[in-house]
Amino acid sequence: MARLLAIDYGMKRTxxxxxxxxxxxxxxLTTIAxxxxxxxxxxxxxxxxVEKVIIGKPLQMNGQPSESAAVIEKFVLLFQKRFPDMPVARVDERFTSKMAFQTMIDSGLKKKQRQNKALVDEIAATIMLQGYMAGN
Incomplete structure (x- = not known):
């Protein structure tokens, strides 16, 4: 079998x-620029x-695209152009950053460690991937 890969794309970090x-x-796996x-x-x-790539779809509470949606949609188009044969699944990424931060608290990370935004992004991608796996 092949791996699934999740991307929590952001304006600065992914x-x-x-x-x-x-x-x-x-x-x-990592957080990158x-x-x-x-x-x-x-x-x-x-x-x-890699069998499939899961990319977050940022939505507001009312289900409408969030302000960062345009940036992420541009990335998705670029991704699909560069990797046309790679299947992509889009998943709701609401609350993943909050859940990641709570996971850091629950695991006993100190306040300074919880301020590591790169780690929050990596954990958010992991939560998104876990959610995708649980739903399929």
């Missing part, structure tokens, strides 16, 4: 999570077999 080859466990995401993924896809 959190990336990945499953094991059997798609049982989701783990944070958003402008390097396509090149990072191109390199990663040459090293690891």
């Amino acid at each position: 959190g990336i999570a990945i499953t094991d080859e059997f798609q049982i466990i989701a783990s944070g 958003s402008e390097t995401a396509i090149d990072f993924l191109a390199d990663y896809f040459t090293k690891e077999k």
